[in-house]
Amino acid sequence: MDINTELTGGLVLVHPALEHDPAGKQNTIGVIRFADMADDGFYVAFSDHTTALYASDALFVLKSVDEIHHLLVDHGDRLAFPELKALTQLDLTIRYGDGDKLRNALQLAVNNPDIQPLCLDLLKDVIQLQQTNARKR
Template identity: 35%
Template structure:
């Protein structure tokens, strides 16, 4: 995704974020600005408060096909409840309204077991995560 494509996107602040002055861990907001050189994302919340986060502390929903594809033999679900949550998220994404995306983010937030299957960091979405190799 590009910076412009992310503007207005609903996002989830990492629920386990520690020591951030805004104290909005686990809250949902939308992106208002991306500062690529500083690797920062500005997020506005429903109460009009705004906070700045590192790109790896902000999560977006993955594309529906990556979350839940009934045609596949495999699933990203470890349990029946995970499967149900993945299905609900996919159905909400199909509707595509902002309230549905908000609800999908809430479902994902409340089930840490499906985070790897449903969420992608803004850092990864923007292609800022580089491969780091340790060598001699």
């Protein structure tokens, strides 16, 4: 399966500090409807039925379940209580939540901006890592 197919249908969060947002959706969850890797273009649909084109450095995705859990275990003692509580809730939501666990976890990140650096990666970085790993195979 290619990376375009893997990304289509995936949840993303529009960068909260995006200066030039074509749809004004900073810090909003959307779904990738089409990925044009050659032009670094990602068509993202939102719950209000709007769609906008973003570059990969304007979108965040959740880190892997294991990575979030390890960050919590390894660095939880250094977090202020509100961040520890939010990150723990996010971890538990991904692992044991009901319904759309990923959307619910991403919503926790939206509601708790201080944990975003701990639980989100830029889509651009994720793609680069996947491409690097694919070349090594």
